[in-house]
Amino acid sequence: MESKVITITPEMAREWLTHLNGNNRPPIKSYISYLAQEMKAGNWRLTHQGIAFDSQGNLVDGQHRLYAIGVANKAIKMLVTTDLPIGRFSIIDRGVSRSISVLTNLPNWLTEIYGLLFIMTTTGPGRLSPDVILSLHEKLGMHTEALRNCCSTKTRFFSSAPIKASAIIALEYGENEDYVLNTYRNLVLQNLESLPRIALSLVRQYNRGRIQTSGGQYMRKEIYAKARHLFTEKNKNIMNIRLSLTQVEGYIHEAKVIVESLLDF
DSSP: OEEEEEEEOHHHHHHHGGGBOSOSOOOOHHHHHHHHHHHHTTOOOOOSOOEEEETTSOEEEOHHHHHHHHHHTOOEEEEEEEEEOTTOGGGTTOSSOOOHHHHHTOOHHHHHHHHHHHHHHOOSSOOOOHHHHHHHHHHHHHHHHHHHHHOOOOOTTTTSHHHHHHHHHHHHHTOOHHHHHHHHHHHHHTOGGGSOHHHHHHHHHHHTTOSOOOSSHHHHHHHHHHHHHHTSGGGTTOSOOOOOHHHHHHHHHHHHHHHHHHTTO
16 A cells, blocks of 8 residues: 555546446535635645545545546645555544534534534434535525625624524525625624614623523524524514514424425425
8 A cells, every 4th residue: 555645637537536436425516516616715735635546446535526626627736545455445534533524624613504404403314414514505505605704703602503594594585685694794793883673682682691502402493593583674673582482483493494495305
């Protein structure tokens, strides 16, 4: 077995992809697109993860990276391992389990949002996996990107996953984009004079300790529901956010319908 760093050109990547061994999983288009964007932007970094061929010349690891090189149309340096003993690939990555963020190459804040939406709305046998995260990113990525572009500042509560998730679902549901993004930015930056009345209510509740930020899944659902309520423009002049259990469940059901439609459940 031998490993060395090689500059892989798009032509090399396309040729190497003809050596798939037939046991590779189907390529994930959204993941390939994400990797290609990172390569185009110059964000790709050389690591111990790369391309691997077995002793018969079959490609056993790295198909998504090779597809991405072709899509990016850019030569990329990677570690390439050859002559991997046949049958050994099944033990690769069986050490310390890797996080969803590492497995998808998406930042933690994104995987936390998608993971929250999936866990909060799924009651069936579905399991959170890299494929689920990447599928949601493929469908909701334009909203998360809009949110990041309007305000990349982080705060302990107002940029937390439940609030970001509610803004993203509001956008997907068709709420006024300017209203949602401006309200989110002003919440995070605490531009109180620019906030609608309903958002000020959430700020008051938080500052007075009336919002429990830890304590289980229901607390995150309640925070999500309150934020979803304030990201609805018709509610902007409401003086106080008080949601019944039925209202909370209604907002969770709305998210469930959207998530299941995006995942084709």
